[in-house]
Amino acid sequence: MPDLAPAVAATTADQSPRVTWLTRFRYRHRYVVGYLFILPWFLSFLWFDVIPFILNLYLSATNYSVGPLGRAKWIGLENYTTIFTTDPRFLKSAGNTLYYALGAVPLSLLCAFTIALLLNSKVRGLGVYRTAFYVPSLVPAVAASLIFLWILNTNYGALNRLLGVVGIEPIRWLSRPEWVKPAVIIVSLWGFGAQMVIFLAGLQDIPRELYEAVEIDGGGAWRKLIHLTIPLMTPVIFFNLVVGVIGSFQVFTPAYIFFGTDGGPLNSGLFYMVHIYNNAFRFFKMGYATALSLILFIFILIFTIILVRTSDRWVFYTGGGR
Amino acid sequence: MFRKLSRRDFLRLAGIATSSAALAACAPQPAPVATQPPAAGAPAPTAAPAAAKKVKIEFMNWWGAQRRPLMDQVITDFMAANPNIEVTNQETPWDNRDQVAATAMASSTPPAVMMSTRVETYKYAKEGLIIPIDDYVKAAGVDVNKLFYPGEINNQRWNGKLWTMPMPTGGGNSSLYIYSKALFKAAGLDPEKPPKTWQELDDVAAKVLKKKGNAIEVMGVDPVGGTAAGATTLIYWLVCNNGNLATEDARTLTINTPEAVETLEWLVEFTNKHHGGWSNCIDFWTGNNDTAPDGRFYKDRLGIWWVNVSAFSHLKTQAPDKHKDPQNGWGVALRPYNGKNAKATHHGETGLAFAWGQVIPKAIAKEKQDAAYKFVEFLSTNNKGVCAFLFAQDRPAPLISCNANPDYKKNNPYWDIVLKALETDMSLPITPVQTEISSFMKEAVEKALLATAKPKAALDEAASKGQAVLDKYWKGA
Secondary structure, three states: OOOOHHHHHHHHHHOOHHHHHHHHHHHHOOOHHHHHHHHHHHHHHHHHHHHHHHHHHHHOOEOOOOOOHHHOOEOOOHHHHHHHHOOHHHHHHHHHHHHHHHHHHHHHHHHHHHHHHHHOOOOOOHHHHHHHHHHHHHOOHHHHHHHHHHHOOOOOOHHHHHHHHOOOOOOOOOOOHHHHHHHHHHHHHOOOHHHHHHHHHHHHOOOHHHHHHHHHOOOOHHHHHHHHHHHHHHHHHHHHHHHHHHHHOOOOHHHHHHHOOOOOHHHOOOOHHHHHHHHHHHOOOHHHHHHHHHHHHHHHHHHHHHHHHHHHHOOOOHHHOO | OOOOOOHHHHHHHHHHHHHHHHHHHHOOOOOOEOOOOOOOOOOOOOOOOOOOOOEEEEEEEOOOHHHHHHHHHHHHHHHHHOOOEEEEEEEOOOOOHHHHHHHHHHOOOOOOEEEEOHHHHHHHHHOOOEOOOHHHHHHHOOOHHHHEOHHHHHHOEEOOEEOOOEOOOOOOOOOEEEEEHHHHHHOOOOOOOOOOEHHHHHHHHHHHOEEEOOEEEEEOOOOOOOOOOOHHHHHHHHHHHOOOOEOOOOOOEOOOOHHHHHHHHHHHHHHHHHHOOHHHHHHHHOOOOOOOOOOOOOOOOEOEEEOOOOHHHHHHHHOHHHHOOOOOOEEEEEOOEOOOOOOOOOOEEEOOOOOOEEEOEOOOEHHHHHHHHHHHHHHHHOHHHHHHHHHOOOOOOOEHHHHHOOHHHHHOOOHHHHHHHHHOEEEOOOOOOHHHHHHHHHHHHHHHHOOOOOHHHHHHHHHHHHHHHHHHHHHHO
């Protein structure tokens, strides 16, 4: 911010008292406007994030159910001990969620990036294609999941009919434990349009002259992709990766629509968020559920920190900045 | 005159503002809050509130679809009889019911009356969120033991107190089934002799079944009966094999007794023998809602439909032509029992699933609690309440007198079988932690059906885990 002190001093000496007062006020409280602008956000941050988080910390060490907070009894680390020693569904749901994250995040990144590359080329009707690929991501997750309930039907679903054309036997997407998670991963690909738009914006930011330089050096499309496009897109890939990982650890809707709170055959669709939901709202073990959610928070935090720390090795920022 | 606003000042002010908002939001309501109903002998709490003041109450319920106008009519009739009380029909979507119900009840402004399953009622009672109605009932002179079927009223008692009155029936949940006479005839079965034992079910399953590869096109009988197996899958059949969920005092689970193991073994063998594994059954069930017009039973794709007493209303609404032709279209019979067990006989269960009542939260003003009780009493015991509401759905009532209405037989020629089913219902001994125990039972049934564990091993594991939860509950209680 510029130093206004000399101006204030000059004003004090030369201007009328009213102007002097206003100028002095504006100078002394030059930060107030900024604070006022962020105040609504800050209040909601306190009310909806900080206070619930602190409350969550406290409740995770209690046997709180759903009644008045005063009935919650302090039990120290008992919830955490139970989670790590005697809750078989903790490991099951965490494993299911990790499986989903490892499948859904790379696949959706790959799909979004590939389609963005195609949509970045100059072809007739580009706007129509871009809209067609983006629109599905606007469909609410509940509606998309209901549509996939039909698409994935073993006997008359569209996907198995398509596979049947190339001679693949019908797959029991929702009735066999081994296929449940791949089915949910397929559903997650439905929403890659949002990532695709971000990739597309990044691709359009790459200077044309860099591609011309590669062409002058005799490089073809493959070299342009490997040596120019991908390295310059790494900040965008990194952003989508982090956001994708955070989202994938909180997968809930498709599993809930497909299997309700039961977790599907042999709990193969019991994701971590469903496990939290069950403990909170079905078993009324709210304290235990808050402990589970805190563990998820810490896990996502650690995972994100690892991603950020290791990003130095593969993310390239133009100008060398971060 | 003016001081620079530092970051610290800003944070302090923001903190004060947020805390003030929090305190304001959490502040108690201005109306006095009653924690207990008045003792017996006090002026009758059901007396109409002062004429000048109209008490407004909300009734949160899940009576959607064709039941909504029926409930609206009940509320209209109640308000006509109680002009000082205004009831809002707060019909709520079924999605996320667990979450919606729990958060509504735990909030500082819950609805004055909330529809609640038996196990939810027990959980709310355990957490001190609802009030018992014993004193209200006593003051109003209502003899609940005479008015209701014993199993029905006992479903609403916990810890020695009565928490609500039943509405609709908790019974009739598993004790009967509807079968397709058309499919029976087409398969060469006698439509007037529906199966009475597990062993007779074999014949129906084999003769009605039509498959195309692994895909089941017409199902004769699926004893699991849906996409998901659950605690009810086991219990519905276990009570027909001289078994039960737990001992009468609800302290010891009995889900791994020889009868229970035999029941699960039968379920697995039957499913594998007739349908080539449970996955084929899930594929058959996935996709349709059986209370929608394209439900499998309505379209003659299902020989035997395991349903509760709400099915008659759905049948009338979604397949009116079929409903009008009970001689050729559909029949009703009691759930079959294990013919190889001499002690086994037909039974239904009541109280494990659903068994609805309407509960009154503790966190509302006393005048609202009084009005809420009046509404609960009207809804559960009045001719214009429970009787009218359930008769319009061809559904029996937990209130014994309603079911004597001769017009029931005009709508349903199998009415005597429906009443017989209600008589054979057993109220299961459950506790507030039953949902968690049921989740272990669900895992056991699935493991057995998907052949990842033998029935006995699966049930032993479920019993062990469930008993640990039960022991912890009783220790705390």
